[in-house]
Amino acid sequence: MGFTKEDVTAAAKQDLADRLGVDEGSVEELSVTGREFPDMSLGAPADGEMSAQMIATGWEIKLGAEGKTYEYRGDKYQLRLVDFDGRNYVIK
Amino acid sequence: MNRNNIWIHISIAVVLITLAAVLGQIRLWENSLRASRTVSDNLRKTGAPPPPPPLRSFDSAEPEVLVRFKPGVSVSDIKRIAVGKNDLLKDEFESVGGLVEIDDLDNADPETTANQYAAMSDLVEYAQPNYQINLEPDEFNTGSPRDGVYRTISDAPNDPLFNEQWSASNRGQDGGKENADIGALHAWAKTKGSDKIVVAVLDTGVDYTQKDLVANMWSRPDAVPEYSDDELGTIDDIHGFDADADAGDPMDDNGHGTHCAGIIGAEGNNGIGISGINWNVSIMPLKFLGKGGFGSTGNAIKAINYAIDRKQHGVNVRVINASWGSTQYSRALEDAIRAAGEQGILFVAAAGNNGSNNDRSAHYPSNFDLPNVISVAALDRTDTLASFSNYGVKTVHIAAPGRDIVSTWLGDAFREASGTSMAAPQVSGVAALVLASEPKLTMTKLRERLLSTVDKVDSLQGKIASGGRVCAANALGMKD
Numbered sequence: 001m002g003f004t005k006e007d008v009t010a011a012a013k014q015d016l017a018d019r020l021g022v023d024e025g026s027v028e029e030l031s032v033t034g035r036e037f038p039d040m041s042l043g044a045p046a047d048g049e050m051s052a053q054m055i056a057t058g059w060e061i062k063l064g065a066e067g068k069t070y071e072y073r074g075d076k077y078q079l080r081l082v083d084f085d086g087r088n089y090v091i092k
Numbered sequence: 093m094n095r096n097n098i099w100i101h102i103s104i105a106v107v108l109i110t111l112a113a114v115l116g117q118i119r120l121w122e123n124s125l126r127a128s129r130t131v132s133d134n135l136r137k138t139g140a141p142p143p144p145p146p147l148r149s150f151d152s153a154e155p156e157v158l159v160r161f162k163p164g165v166s167v168s169d170i171k172r173i174a175v176g177k178n179d180l181l182k183d184e185f186e187s188v189g190g191l192v193e194i195d196d197l198d199n200a201d202p203e204t205t206a207n208q209y210a211a212m213s214d215l216v217e218y219a220q221p222n223y224q225i226n227l228e229p230d231e232f233n234t235g236s237p238r239d240g241v242y243r244t245i246s247d248a249p250n251d252p253l254f255n256e257q258w259s260a261s262n263r264g265q266d267g268g269k270e271n272a273d274i275g276a277l278h279a280w281a282k283t284k285g286s287d288k289i290v291v292a293v294l295d296t297g298v299d300y301t302q303k304d305l306v307a308n309m310w311s312r313p314d315a316v317p318e319y320s321d322d323e324l325g326t327i328d329d330i331h332g333f334d335a336d337a338d339a340g341d342p343m344d345d346n347g348h349g350t351h352c353a354g355i356i357g358a359e360g361n362n363g364i365g366i367s368g369i370n371w372n373v374s375i376m377p378l379k380f381l382g383k384g385g386f387g388s389t390g391n392a393i394k395a396i397n398y399a400i401d402r403k404q405h406g407v408n409v410r411v412i413n414a415s416w417g418s419t420q421y422s423r424a425l426e427d428a429i430r431a432a433g434e435q436g437i438l439f440v441a442a443a444g445n446n447g448s449n450n451d452r453s454a455h456y457p458s459n460f461d462l463p464n465v466i467s468v469a470a471l472d473r474t475d476t477l478a479s480f481s482n483y484g485v486k487t488v489h490i491a492a493p494g495r496d497i498v499s500t501w502l503g504d505a506f507r508e509a510s511g512t513s514m515a516a517p518q519v520s521g522v523a524a525l526v527l528a529s530e531p532k533l534t535m536t537k538l539r540e541r542l543l544s545t546v547d548k549v550d551s552l553q554g555k556i557a558s559g560g561r562v563c564a565a566n567a568l569g570m571k572d
Contacts, residue, residue: 038446038480039445039511043446048221048222048420048422050387050389050418051416052386053417053444053513054351054445054511055445078384090386
């Protein structure tokens with residue numbers, strides 16, 4: 001089995017806390033929603049990345065910290081941070 | 093000092109600082125040029141190599157750049173230029189003269205490194221970052237095979253899931269529109285394909301042991317030598333090539349490439365699964381997308397370079413299927429695809445799944461304006477442009493079924509999938525079918541044939557260039 005919704009949500013919270021240098025407890029889980037993405041980069045290609053153009057299902061994870069909202073996307077293969085300072089990142 | 097004097101002093105200071113910064117950058121460029129010239133000059137004069145760079149451990153995750161050197165700059169010069177910058181020539185893409193992949197051992201930002209090479213403008217045509225995408229999960233769930241419901245159709249193959257293949261024969265099943273298909277049944281009256289036609293599936297690899305594909309997989313003939321590359325060494329490419337691992341085993345660990353391969357050439361009328369557009373064909377798996385379905389542009393180029401090399405060694409590679417893409421332009425990728433075209437290889441690319449107009453917001457490689465590229469949009473079973481499909485009357489050429497497409501999957505399974513990923517191999521498959529019937533048809537004529545024989549679809553007028561859906565029967569000169 002690959003990643004579960006709980007796996008990618010927990011990993012997203014930890015990543016955001018590490019990235020912002022804040023306590024993980026201060027990262028708020030705003031929503032975790034199942035949805036379709038346009039491709040296997042979950043619609044969030046990293047620099048120089050090519051991805052299979054097949055509709056992929058996964059989760060959109062919205063987290064809040066320090067008054068801002070951050071978006072992660074995950075599926076059973078991966079976790080991505082979307083549009084963080086203008087760039088997408090592959091986290092796991 | 094009065095207020096006017098303060099502003100004059102501040103203005104002078106700003107000008108001086110700017111001038112110093114510009115001069116400093118020019119000096120850096122000069123040093124860089126001088127270093128590279130010195131390397132070449134020393135070699136020409138004395139044959140002596142430059143001092144060795146500091147020892148650094150090689151790591152495949154080092155930042156990389158793709159650099160195309162100008163004609164006249166030899167590989168040995170490039171190696172020494174790289175060494176002089178504490179970089180490493182990792183691979184040379186022989187099909188595109190002067191194009192190389194360079195590892196930056198200093199771990200600098202790839203854009204910075206690319207800019208340093210680009211600044212050597214008398215030696216370098218262009219340079220761009222080649223970002224590495226390395227993270228991959230541990231496990232993979234293949235999903236659930238879809239159960240087929242077999243209903244008898246006269247002159248149809250005996251494959252049990254054929255009734256689900258609305259793309260091959262749409263009789264209105266499951267709410268579809270009659271004849272909104274590629275006309276495969278009629279086409280098969282003329283040809284069912286040929287194993288002499290090689291279609292490269294440039295993707296996540298292909299499960300070459302899949303029971304409905306195994307008979308149609310390419311294997312390197314004894315007469316063709318193993319793949320040999322100056323940087324990669326000799327690779328036993330019996331089943332194809334894995335550009336990510338620099339190895340000869342392109343086994344699929346995702347499923348996407350296997351799905352595309354089945355659309356093109358799952359064995360027909362064998363009582364198993366589905367029927368590919370070609371009942372007989374040779375599918376060459378090329379892997380550059382990882383387990384997660386994504387990969388680097390550099391590895392895509394490496395795999396294209398492999399296909400060109402095999403063509404030059406007598407393998408009849410006629411089509412490359414590219415069910416992948418991105419919005420990021422790469423001149424190196426464009427050059428590699430152009431080189432494939434110069435070898436007579438048609439390059440069929442997915443138009444992308446953002447539901448957007450590619451004329452306004454480009455998607456690559458489908459948007460490359462090259463004579464061997466066909467960009468493919470996706471249709472649903474009612475002949476409607478799929479809601480996710482990109483379009484563009486100038487940049488998207490043809491449409492094909494791409495929603496709810498059943499095909500082969502890992503583990504001898506079969507499943508449905510949607511995307512322009514599934515539309516592109518319909519066109520690649522029809523291209524191979526036409527070549528089976530007319531093996532001497534040139535790539536240019538083949539492309540023209542595919543685009544000029546579409547079934548016109550009202551909803552595609554003003555949306556894509558041909559205004560129609562690919563039709564195998566028409567392309568073979570039959571009345572569909």
